[in-house]
Amino acid sequence: MSTVGLSLVLCLLSPGCAGQGxxxxxxxxxxxxxxxxxxxxxxxxxxxxxxxxxxxxxxFSSWKEDRKPISSVKKGExxxxxxxxPITYEPDHIQxxxxxxxxxxxxxxxxxxxxxxxxxFADIWVKGEWKKEYHCSFTTEKDGSGCLRECSAKxxxxxxxxxxxxxxxxxxxxxWTKEDGQFDCMDSLGGxxxxxxxxxxxxxxxxxxxxCAGQIGL
Numbered sequence: 001m002s003t004v005g006l007s008l009v010l011c012l013l014s015p016g017c018a019g020q021g022x023x024x025x026x027x028x029x030x031x032x033x034x035x036x037x038x039x040x041x042x043x044x045x046x047x048x049x050x051x052x053x054x055x056x057x058x059x060f061s062s063w064k065e066d067r068k069p070i071s072s073v074k075k076g077e078x079x080x081x082x083x084x085x086p087i088t089y090e091p092d093h094i095q096x097x098x099x100x101x102x103x104x105x106x107x108x109x110x111x112x113x114x115x116x117x118x119x120x121f122a123d124i125w126v127k128g129e130w131k132k133e134y135h136c137s138f139t140t141e142k143d144g145s146g147c148l149r150e151c152s153a154k155x156x157x158x159x160x161x162x163x164x165x166x167x168x169x170x171x172x173x174x175x176w177t178k179e180d181g182q183f184d185c186m187d188s189l190g191g192x193x194x195x196x197x198x199x200x201x202x203x204x205x206x207x208x209x210x211x212c213a214g215q216i217g218l
Contacts (some may be wrong), residue, residue: 011072021109030091030125034089035115036085037086037123038083038085039083039085040085040115042084042086042115042118042163044118046188047188048080048081050078050079050081051080051183051184052079052183053077054182054184055197056072056073058174058177059071059158059169059177060176063166063176064086070175072175074202075128077169077170079170079184079185081182082135082165082168084164088114089160089162091112091125091159092112093155093157094111094136094156094158095153095155097151098152098153101150102112103126105127111124112125113139114125114153120135121133122136122197124136129170138150139151139155140153140155142155142157145184164176164177164179164181
């Protein structure tokens, strides 16, 4: 048998060389998109309740694609944030750099990260399984932030997400709007709003205002 033929036979006998089967590929690709998390507030300190409108915004009948505009809110108004629906259209892709025994991962493996929960916790997809609210402190973000020691993985591509929130106005009307930094007083922990840009929850733009405590309830 020629050297080429022998190499081909050995490759076919090796699962790694033979390639992934349909089940393995499905596990690696993750769940079908988009991934929708209902009734969720996706960052540390995120609180439904009294919010201040920081920028004029349109209000829609639903967060779904068939939504229609029904009203609007103006800067300075106080509204009640009732619930939220984070939508992941594309997850973050995290490349494993060092062995991770707890997750049974090896260098070159990929972790898919979906909804961010705050303080380094997130919902991730690993080897065909969900790991909900998993602490991803071992991960270095694409901008170099995140992990400070024993770093064993790095974000190689950032996903695409939206967060739709349901509101109630002082007039009693209710509807949905896509959160895009147009509300203050969402963060019960306070702090510097600009700090949001240094962690994975930045795509939800959590803001805080020193005037929050002085606002009159709905």
